[in-house]
């Protein structure tokens with residue numbers, strides 16, 4: 368049920384604000400009653416760090432390769448570059464030890480004229496990739512919630 372709500376939010380998020388930079392930063396640190404800094408695990412750690420992220424992205428690339436809806440966009444792509452850049456981007460987005468310094472999602476995707484249907488479908492493929500990597504639903508939802516604000520910067524038509 369929670370998963371469906373987040374998915375709905377991601378697919379119809381018209382009111383989400385654009386990130387002020389290429390990626391929003393998230394901080395899970397807080398000060399405890401003894402004034403000691405407490406750091407909760409980052410989303411990157413919760414999801415299983417690099418092995419889990421690599422697994423998700425490998426799955427996604429395999430799924431895209433067999434997909435009729437979005438593959439056309441990727442037909443001329445440099446798969447190695449896409450994989451490397453997406454890895455750093457998602458690692459950064461999940462507060463992992465990476466700094467994404469590439470172009471903004473808007474600049475990268477604007478010439479592709481991605482429509483709502485294609486974006487929504489891409490999200491479904493991403494969920495399938497996370498399912499296949501055995502990422503739990505609560506962690507999937509956290510990642511999807513961080514991707515949601517990108518929706519309106521990626522959809523062009």
Ligand code: HEM
Nearest residue numbers: 437440441444445448449452453456469485486489514517
């Ligand atoms: C939340 C959703 C998405 C995220 C986080 C995302 C992220 C990225 C990133 C990080 C890159 C690499 C940019 C680079 O090479 O510097 C990229 C490239 C690309 N994306 Fe997306 N993307 C998303 C949605 C989509 C959708 C919906 C489509 C198409 C239906 C798409 C098509 C592409 C294509 C074709 C490339 C270029 C690959 C290449 O030629 O190197 N993306 N995306």
